Amino acid sequence: MTKKSKVYTRTGDKGTTGLVGGSRISKGEDLIDLYGEVDELNSHLGYAICLNKEEELNSFFKKIQVKLFDLGSNLACEQDKRLQFKLPQISEEDIKELESEIDRLDSTLEPLKYFVLPGGDKGATYFHVCRTVCRRIERKLVKRQEDANDLPSNSTQYMNRLSDYFFVVSRYLNKESGEKENYWIPNS
Known part of the structure; x- marks a missing residue:
């Protein structure tokens, strides 16, 4: 029988965290904040899934959760070690799949004439929360690219x-x- 590992390690008690490659950095680093926000979005999406009863959509949402975890794991790894650890990458095909789903759902909707205010159905409203968290992450990704290019x-x-x-x-x-x-x- 294998020994069960503990959830706590005490290695972060002094304000540092380990990256996938083994190096330690401050929990106050922008990079840690960035992949923490990706994790936050994944949690919001998990809650949104609980609010939705449409299995086909939920199946696709769960694929997105995996992609968000893939992104977070890459952000939590030094750029030069991502290939070494064979971390799953976000591909152009993943982007095209999102575009295809956007087009499929959008084809059922009335054309937009005005900006939409968040509201309506609980699930719909919560996807606006997901959208705004996603936009925040996008802004931070752009900033990270400008600052570190990694x-x-x-x-x-x-x-x-x-x-x-x-x-x-x-x-x-x-x-x-x-x-x-x-x-x-x-x-x-």
Whole structure:
């Protein structure tokens, strides 16, 4: 019988954390904040899945959760060691798959005439939360690329497309539940 490992290691008690490659850095580093936010988005998506009853969508959402975990693991690894550890990468095919899903869901919706205010169905509203967290991560990825130029391939593009996907999902869920969209109409 194998010995069960403990959840706590005490190695982070002094404010550092280990990267996948073995080096230790401060938990206050922007990189740690960045992959922590990817983890946060994954948790938000997990909650959104609980609110949704459509199995086909939930199956795709779970694929996205895996991709987010892939991204987080790459961010938690030194750039020069990502290939050595054979970490799964975000591919152009992953981005195309998101685009295909956006197009599929969007084809069922009325064309947009105004900005959509978050609201309506609980699930739809929560996908707006996912969308905004996703946009925050995208901004931080862009900043990281400008500062360190060490991002995993396709990460910024994937997050950009993912936030678009979450927007379309929120519209789709409102339509499916019969909830009316709320629009921002200036000067109305």
